[in-house]
Amino acid sequence: xxxxxxxxxxxxxxxxxxxxxxxxxxxxxxxxxxxxxxxxxxxxxxxxxxxxxxxxxxxxxxxxxxxxxxxxxxxxxxxxxxxxxxxxxxxxxxxxxxxxxxxxxxxxxxxxxxxxxxxxxxxxxxxxxxxxxxxxxxxxxxxxxxxxxxxxxxxxxxxxxxxxxxxxxxxxxxxxxxxxxxxxxxxxxxxxxxxxxxxxxxxxxxxxxxxxxxxxxxxxxxxxxxxxxxxxxxxxxxxxxxxxxxxxxxxxxxxxxxxxxxxxxxxxxxxxxxxxxxx
Amino acid sequence: xxxxxxxxxxxxxxxxxxxxxxxxxxxxxxxxxxxxxxxxxxxxxxxxxxxxxxxxxxxxxxxxxxxxxxxxxxxxxxxxxxxxxxxxxxxxxxxxxxxxxxxxxxxxxxxxxxxxxxxxxxxxxxxxxxxxxxxxxxxxxxxxxxxxxxxxxxxxxxxxxxxxxxxxxxxxxxxxxxxxxxxxxxxxxxxxxxxxxxxxxxxxxxxxxxxxxxxxxxxxxxxxxxxxxxxxxxxxxxxxxxxxxxxxxxxxxxxxxxxxxxxxxxxxxxxxxxxxxxxxxxxxxxxxxxxxxxxxxxxxxxxxxxxxxxxxxxxxxxxxxxxxxx
Amino acid sequence: xxxxxxxxxxxxxxxxxxxxxxxxxxxxxxxxxxxxxxxxxxxxxxxxxxxxxxxxxxxxxxxxxxxxxxxxxxxxxxxxxxxxxxxxxxxxxxxxxxxxxxxxxxxxxxxxxxxxxxxxxxxxxxxxxxxxxxxxxxxxxxxxxxxxxxxxxxxxxxxxxxxxxxxxxxxxxxxxxxxxxxxxxxxxxxxxxxxxxxxxxxxxxxxxxxxxxxxxxxxxxxxxxxxxxxxxxxxxxxxxxxxxxxxxxxxxxxxxxxxxxxxxxxxxxxxxxxxxxxxxxxxxxxxxxxxxxxxxxxxxxxxxxxxxxxxxxxxxxx
Numbered sequence: 001x002x003x004x005x006x007x008x009x010x011x012x013x014x015x016x017x018x019x020x021x022x023x024x025x026x027x028x029x030x031x032x033x034x035x036x037x038x039x040x041x042x043x044x045x046x047x048x049x050x051x052x053x054x055x056x057x058x059x060x061x062x063x064x065x066x067x068x069x070x071x072x073x074x075x076x077x078x079x080x081x082x083x084x085x086x087x088x089x090x091x092x093x094x095x096x097x098x099x100x101x102x103x104x105x106x107x108x109x110x111x112x113x114x115x116x117x118x119x120x121x122x123x124x125x126x127x128x129x130x131x132x133x134x135x136x137x138x139x140x141x142x143x144x145x146x147x148x149x150x151x152x153x154x155x156x157x158x159x160x161x162x163x164x165x166x167x168x169x170x171x172x173x174x175x176x177x178x179x180x181x182x183x184x185x186x187x188x189x190x191x192x193x194x195x196x197x198x199x200x201x202x203x204x205x206x207x208x209x210x211x212x213x214x215x216x217x218x219x220x221x222x223x224x225x226x227x228x229x230x231x232x233x234x235x236x237x238x239x240x241x242x243x244x245x246x247x248x249x250x251x252x253x254x255x256x257x258x259x260x261x262x263x264x265x266x267x268x269x270x271x272x273x274x275x276x277x278x279x
Numbered sequence: 280x281x282x283x284x285x286x287x288x289x290x291x292x293x294x295x296x297x298x299x300x301x302x303x304x305x306x307x308x309x310x311x312x313x314x315x316x317x318x319x320x321x322x323x324x325x326x327x328x329x330x331x332x333x334x335x336x337x338x339x340x341x342x343x344x345x346x347x348x349x350x351x352x353x354x355x356x357x358x359x360x361x362x363x364x365x366x367x368x369x370x371x372x373x374x375x376x377x378x379x380x381x382x383x384x385x386x387x388x389x390x391x392x393x394x395x396x397x398x399x400x401x402x403x404x405x406x407x408x409x410x411x412x413x414x415x416x417x418x419x420x421x422x423x424x425x426x427x428x429x430x431x432x433x434x435x436x437x438x439x440x441x442x443x444x445x446x447x448x449x450x451x452x453x454x455x456x457x458x459x460x461x462x463x464x465x466x467x468x469x470x471x472x473x474x475x476x477x478x479x480x481x482x483x484x485x486x487x488x489x490x491x492x493x494x495x496x497x498x499x500x501x502x503x504x505x506x507x508x509x510x511x512x513x514x515x516x517x518x519x520x521x522x523x524x525x526x527x528x529x530x531x532x533x534x535x536x537x538x539x540x541x542x543x544x545x546x547x548x549x550x551x552x553x554x555x556x557x558x559x560x561x562x563x564x565x566x567x568x569x570x571x572x573x574x575x576x577x578x579x580x581x582x583x584x585x586x587x588x589x590x591x592x593x594x595x596x597x598x599x600x601x602x603x604x605x
Numbered sequence: 606x607x608x609x610x611x612x613x614x615x616x617x618x619x620x621x622x623x624x625x626x627x628x629x630x631x632x633x634x635x636x637x638x639x640x641x642x643x644x645x646x647x648x649x650x651x652x653x654x655x656x657x658x659x660x661x662x663x664x665x666x667x668x669x670x671x672x673x674x675x676x677x678x679x680x681x682x683x684x685x686x687x688x689x690x691x692x693x694x695x696x697x698x699x700x701x702x703x704x705x706x707x708x709x710x711x712x713x714x715x716x717x718x719x720x721x722x723x724x725x726x727x728x729x730x731x732x733x734x735x736x737x738x739x740x741x742x743x744x745x746x747x748x749x750x751x752x753x754x755x756x757x758x759x760x761x762x763x764x765x766x767x768x769x770x771x772x773x774x775x776x777x778x779x780x781x782x783x784x785x786x787x788x789x790x791x792x793x794x795x796x797x798x799x800x801x802x803x804x805x806x807x808x809x810x811x812x813x814x815x816x817x818x819x820x821x822x823x824x825x826x827x828x829x830x831x832x833x834x835x836x837x838x839x840x841x842x843x844x845x846x847x848x849x850x851x852x853x854x855x856x857x858x859x860x861x862x863x864x865x866x867x868x869x870x871x872x873x874x875x876x877x878x879x880x881x882x883x884x885x886x887x888x889x890x891x892x893x894x895x896x897x898x899x900x901x902x903x904x905x906x907x908x909x910x911x912x913x914x915x916x917x918x919x920x921x922x923x
Contacts, residue, residue, distance in 0.1 A: 058505060082510075090507025097505070102498040105517050106597060107524065116516070117506045152596045168506060294753055305769060419908040420901055421855045423862045423875075427882055427893060435885050442886075536758040543760075546863055547882075561768035561865055569768055580756045 004031035005073060005208050006055065006176055012067035013047075013054055013232075024050055024063065026232045034175065037202070037209040039223030039240065041216055041255070043276055046229040048212045049098075052178040054078070055210075056093055057085045073175070091121035094169035094207070096179040096198070100161035104153040110137075110164055111149035114171060121172035136167040141197060159190035163197065170201060177202055178210045183218065195222055216259050220244060228252045231276050287588055291581045296347070298577035302570040303346040306356070307335075355571035360563050365571045369553055374455045375445060376552035379544070380537045382472040387479035387537075388530070394480075395487025396522075399495065400514055410484065417481030422540055426474040426547035433470060441467050443549035467548075475544045479533050486529055491522040524595055531587035535580045635917045645909035652903050656712040663705040664693070681891060695891040697880060699869075703891060707899050710874045713867065714903075717787050718854040722846050724792030725853075729799025730842055734830050736800065737807025748804070751797045759794040763856055766790035767865050783867050791856050798845055806838040848911040851904050858900055874900040 013025035025047050032038045040048045053059050055070055057080070070078040077088060089095070097103040105113060114133035118124065124132070130149075137145035140163040153161060162182065169177055182198060183191040199222055202209050211223055219226050220240060227237040228251065236249040247253040254272035330336055349355070355365035398407040417425075434442035446463030448456040458464025494500060495518055503513050542554035549555075553572065560568035636642055655662070681695045694703035736747040754762065767790045774782055810816060811834065819829050860866035861875030869876055874896045881893025 056505060058501065086507050086509065088507070089505055095502070095505040097498065097502050099498060103502040105499040105503070105521065107521055107595065108517070116508060116512060120506070120508050120512070154597050165502075168502075172507070294756070297753060415908065415912070416905065419851065419855075419905045421859050421862075421875075421904070423859055424878065424897055424901060427878060427885075427897065430882075431885060431890070431893070435890075532756075536761075539758045539761045542764070543859060543863065557764075558863055558865070561764060561771070564768070564772035566772060569765070569772075573765060576757065576761065584756060 003074060005034040006032040006210070007071040008051075008055070008068070009071075010068035011051070011054060011065070011070065011078075013050055013059065013063060014066040016062040016064070021066070023066075024232055025054065027068070028229075028232075028234055029068075030227050030234060030237055032176065032208050032210060035203075035206055035208050036225065037199075037211055037223045039219035039226035040210060040212045040229060041214060041219050041226055042229035043214060045276060047232045048214075048229050049180050051229075052095070052180050052210060052212055055178060056089050056095060057082075058089075087121075090117060090169075090174070091172045092174050092176070094172065094174035094177045096165055096169045096177060096182045098181040099185045100158060100165045101185065103165060104161060106153055109150050109152060110156070111151075114149070114164075114168060117168055118171050132171065133167075136171050137164070139201065140164070140167045141193075158186055159194065162186060162190075162194050166194070166198060166201065170205060170207070173205060174207060176208045176210065178212070180212045181214070182211075183215070184213070191218075198222075216255060228255065283592070284589075287585060291585050294581055295574075295577060299347045299350060299574060300343060302350070302574045302577075303343045305573070306346065306566055306570040307339075307342060350571075350574055355574075356567040358560075358565055358568050360560070360565040360568075365567045368556060368568065369571060369575070370454065372551060372553045372556050374457065375550060376538065376541050376545070376554060378457060378459065379468070379471055379475060379550060379552060380541055382468060383475035383479070383541075384534050384537055386472055386476040387483055387533075390476075391480040391483030392487055392523075392526075395484040396491060396519065398484065398488040399491035399522075402492070414481040414484050417477045418485070422474060422478055422543045423547050425477055426470070426544060429470045429474060430547070440470055442470075445551060471544050471548045471550055474547065475537060475541060478540065479537060482533060483526070483530055486526055487522060490526055491518060494518045494521045497521075524591070527594070528587055528591055531583055531590070532580075535583040538579060539576060636913065639913065642909060642913040645906040645913075648902055648906040649910055652711060652899075652906065653715065655708055656715045659705075659708040659712040663702075663708045665702045665705045681889075694895045695889075697877070697892045698884065703895055706872060706877060707874070707896055710872050710877055710896065711899060711903070713784070713871065714854055714857055714873045714875070714900075717784065717791070717857045717867075717873070718850050720788045721791035721795070721853045721857070722849050724788055725795035725849065726799050726842060726846055728792065729796035730803040730835075730838065732796065733800035733803025733805075734807050734834065734838065737804035738811055738826070738830055738834070744804075747800065751800055754794075755797050759791075759852070760856055760859060762794040763790040763860060764863075764865065766793055767860060771865070783871070787857055787860065787866055790860070791853050794856070795849055795853065798849070799842055802841050802845060803838050806841065807834055810834045810837050844914060847907075847914055851907040851911060854900075854907070855904055874903075 008031070009029050011025055011028040012023065014021040014023055016022075028047070028051055030038065040051065042048050050059070050063070054065055055072075055077075057077070059065065065078050068078070069076055072088065072093065077085065080088075104110070111130065111133055114136065115126065115129040118129040118132055119126070122129070134145045134149050137149060142148055142160060142163055148156075153164075156164065162185075166182075169179075179198060183194050186194060195218055198209070198211075201207075209222075211219065213219065223240050225238060226240050226243055228235045228243070228249065230251050236243065236247065236252045243252060244256060247256050251272070258272060335342070353366045355369075357363065358365050358368060361368060394410050398410045401407050430442045433440045441463070444467060445458045446465070446467035447461040448458045448464055449460045450456050458468055495514075500513060500518060503517050508517075541550075541552060542558055544550065545552045545554040546558055553575075556568060557572045559565070560572070636646070660666075692702045692704070694707070696702055697706065732747050736744040767786060770782075770786045770790065774786075807830075816829060816833060819833055857866060857873060858875030858878075861873045862879045864879065867873040867876050869880060872880070877896040878893055878900070881889075881896065884890075884892050
């Protein structure tokens, strides 16, 4: 496969307000190669989630893409009509959301939510779709999937629900998965399991991952390359190993230094002084 | 589940008894029952006899108990004004009110829900904005004003519809009369039912719209879109169901208040129902009727509340699980 | 190889002049942004002023029997060919000038509206404060009563209270006491909302540090409630009061229309409409039309303002 899977060039996202347009993303550019894991890291409000939303075309108004282009598998997707975009969403680009508690329809069975997603993207019959749904539940590590498939979201624990969300994101076999803070809402003990599940599954199915998180530790473990975002721009982007060892941008340097380690004996935790400029 | 049901039932009975006691207090202590019932010439001795006959000299608790037990058997005493049993008076007028209330409720739901859904899904369309404007009018204008305006337009100016009464009615069984089977009956039903329904209709419309907009903003709708589901699936399979469930509660309670609002409508259109009877009783201080009406409305509301709670529990899977564990 | 980016530009400065600050003010801006809301505001102000100044701007005093002549009754409005130029909006069945009657009717409708809202708020907020602060049995009792009352529509309760009051009062005093009875009935039917809001706010506030500090100093409970907790509760209460005003006006108009409100000797807009309905078919349309239009305008305007206020103060919609 030639060329990057996802190519973002000079992406500019603005919010229309009474006082004029607010620039939320200012000239963001990056590529993701097929099968690679790109981490996107930064503080809250830096624009990480917005980037993901812009890629799949789900920016809520008053936000809009004001410039730049997004290419997926060679073709431009930032200016597609919604009907075409819908085929790409879920089917070729999957999304893992942050809060599994509120992201699953509480009044619908898990199985139904899975089968409808599969049916939306694959030409299968109802029964086949259901069988695939059960298989997926098993793949994400839910015990006795054929029994639990008819359960409601509130009957699952937080970690289980996130596994279901991962299944929902992958069940149509997309080539790219955008994982927006997949572990932030989970217990620390569960986070590691979910991250390793994500890593294994995407590797097995050959999907690339855009892993958005503010947890540098997760990036270090999981990502191939990483983009550091700050105030709507990419401050630094490169191979994870290189960046960690030899950060060039002062913000990245601050980030690396701020990670508490057990090895170094220090009296105070490092902080990056000041705050990000508000929009 | 059973425990929950029993608790709700007990609470309902409690409310009924409380209201019953209030009704009793009204009945017994507002004005003097005996003096209301007899003429001026009746001697003091006859009054005392009547008092004893009615059991009015017994302790208050006993009287209250008797009142409640009688009420349970639909015996509400005799009207001061009409000198007839209150129960008979109410029964004669109940079909008129119930028919009106039913037609109005169906109208309100059948129009309100689709309008609300449309207004939410096509927020920026001209029609949706029209609905919003009309809904503001429907909710602002007092019911009686709408009735008067309708009469002016359709009865006085256009002369299409009758302005008072029920038209010809057909008797069904020993007790029920219906206006649905005659042309004049149906014609007479149109304006009153629209008047009565308008407030509820706009309320339902606004509620459905607000609730649906709220649902459409939720995370699970966003995730459904992110999974590439069609707009149709998102709107109707996900959003609609989640919208209607909280709406059920409010709608159910509102339907009960239709019977209360019928008082106004019946007055505007001279509709021979219970509401008109109640109003006359207020103007004439006919306390037995007032007390009976109060008790009846209370029962109606309590029953409706109970049914709505049950429906809510049956429909929302989160409740079922919670109750099965409780 | 990693790449780095260039530093960002500086952000814009907030306004510093008064005009600039007014323009920045969200509330004012949202008010002015909607033409409908501004129109509603203007109409409300006009009607309020008309009601307030009624004794001075009304052409005649409609309640002075000496100036009403039955021979003048049923005169059409002055802008119609057969009309009497003295009466801009015509006269009613008693020979009263409609314009004056409407102005005075507006005045009394608004008076009852404000008084009953004040009464309802007074009772509701007091009970809510006490319930929230005391907790325990008091709280349960008050809330239980509130729940029972909430199962019934307010108008029904107002009707019932009205009826009971009339039954208890001497029929000779009926007309004079109508105002007080109405204020009482409507006020009592609406207290519950205030109580609930006040109670919720109180329960939040009573655990705050400043309340604990006040208790430590030894301030009495009453003092704490009224000087400290009450100001924090007033915000949401004001919003409810505004919305309730329209409801109170409607309720009064309805009760008057039904014949259990203000009598024809001291009519409110509702009473006038009731009188007018009797003459719909005989052609004197002005007796019902003008009061109806006034009432409709008043209620619509107040409701629109209430809607705007509620949306503007709702933090979630921002």
